Amino acid sequence: MSDGTPAETAVRRDRFSGGPARGFLSSLAADEAIFAADLAVDRAHVVMLAEQGIIEPETAGEILSALDDVEDADHDALAEGEDVHEAIETAVIDRIGPDGGRMHTARSRNDEVATCIRYRLREDLLAVAEATVAFREVLAESAADHVETTMPGYTHLQPAQPTTVAHHLLSYEAAVARETDRLLDAYDRTNRSPLGAAAFAGTPFAIDRDRSAELLGFDGVVRNAMDAVSARDFLLEAAASFASLSVALSGLAEDLIVFANKGFLELDDDYASTSSIMPQKKNPDTLELTRGTAGEAVGELTGVATALKGLPRAYNRDLQRVHPGVFEIASVVRDATDVAGGAVATATWNESDLAAAAGDGFSTATGIADLLAMAGLPFRSAHEIVAHAASSIDGAADAAAAAAKLDAAAEDVLEESLFTYVSRDDVERALDPDVSVASRDSAGGPAPEAVRNAIADVDARIATDRDRVADRHAALDRAADRLQTEVATYV
DSSP states (O other): OOOSOOSOOTTTTTTTSOSTTHHHHOOTTGGGGGHHHHHHHHHHHHHHHHHTTSSOHHHHHHHHHHHHHHHHHOGGGSOSOSOHHHHHHHHHHHHHOGGGGGGGTTOOHHHHHHHHHHHHHHHHHHHHHHHHHHHHHHHHHHHHHTTTOEEEEEETTEEEEEEEHHHHHHHHHHHHHHHHHHHHHHHHHHOOBOTTOTTTTOOSSOOOHHHHHHHTTOSSBOOSHHHHHHOOHHHHHHHHHHHHHHHHHHHHHHHHHHHHHHTSEEOOGGGOBOOSSOTTOOBOHHHHHHHHHHHHHHHHHHHHHHHHTTOOSSOOGGGGGTHHHHHHHHHHHHHHHHHHHHHHHHOEEOHHHHHHHTTTTTTTHHHHHHHHHHTTOOHHHHHHHHHHHHHHHTTOSSHHHHHHHHHHHHHHHHSSOGGGTSOHHHHHHHTSHHHHHHHOOSTTSSSHHHHHHHHHHHHHHHHHHHHHHHHHHHHHHHHHHHHHHHHHTTO
């Protein structure tokens, strides 16, 4: 029974062209993701071959014109075959005859596919990096609007110390800034060309690997030919970068879901949904899906690492299974980043409820201990006094009553009044969440002035990172124009 695969292709011909495993071997459908990349790689390789005198300029022109036709017809018009590389070469040969096969001179599908994957992946890395910069801009802008919006801060999901909405949002900006760095680092290591490594042992033809790399916008080449075709650690690094970003997004999504549950914020209707049966419900569905993205991304990272574990040098067909999922998760994580940014940008913070909850659980306790330590009491003694009073203070009606309980605790622990060290007025002020926040003015703290300084630094970093992404985009655009110009001299 035929599986529909043509009897002959540019690579397989009679001996390996049929059989029940042909469909299982084929990656043609998944290769749509690298169709444009393959055409670019083919063009750069053909131009280089012509420049080096390995093929005639007229032959190069015929091949390049045929590649234009293949591009115009699109991926869906390719004949069934083993992969996109073979299908494009077959299409070129069908158009111009046997000379079309000269496009594969001094090249293997091993170095070809490795180059195509890197060519495509670098675009994904830049797209996700660009999304992180935009998301950080949203976080910084929202923080600037809430520098003095006091809120409860938590550890172990228990009230811990008062902070501000701005300080909370900037904590995520700092995390996502590291993701921008990781993505750009991954880009720089990805942006190296394997082309010209051939199967794994190089080629006797007088090729110019640096020239084809230049035409494709790569920053250089992967020098060792065996490493060039074998290496997929750049995919592992990209998958890890996407997974790390998704984990940061998941944390933010969880916080916003919890805050919405407590009534501390309301999501815009564009980032929520209602129940199909309970009309009063407003569900944070987009944030739940953002949170769920982390599972997909971590799963993809695990899959890549598992596939690569223990593979011998040089090329193995297992590698065919590694990259499609990384491309997919890049798109998913980019979308999740955009959605998280939209949710933050349009959320409404309930400032009165946040302020009312900021002192829950005697969250200013550390401030009292700090006050006593600053007055000369050993911090551990101050800690003991406040801990002794904590269980009774949470329900205290006002600051005066809380101060009295703290004084009673000091009498029990020190056998002297608390007010031997600090004034009653200072204690009562320190019990105010706003005062507590304002006192924490160390670098990186939540005090309004410290946060304003932090936002200025964040804005500068964001501008720098926006330029870093733009510079890499511009370099790729220049390379694409350069390749187009060189192709035009033959066509």
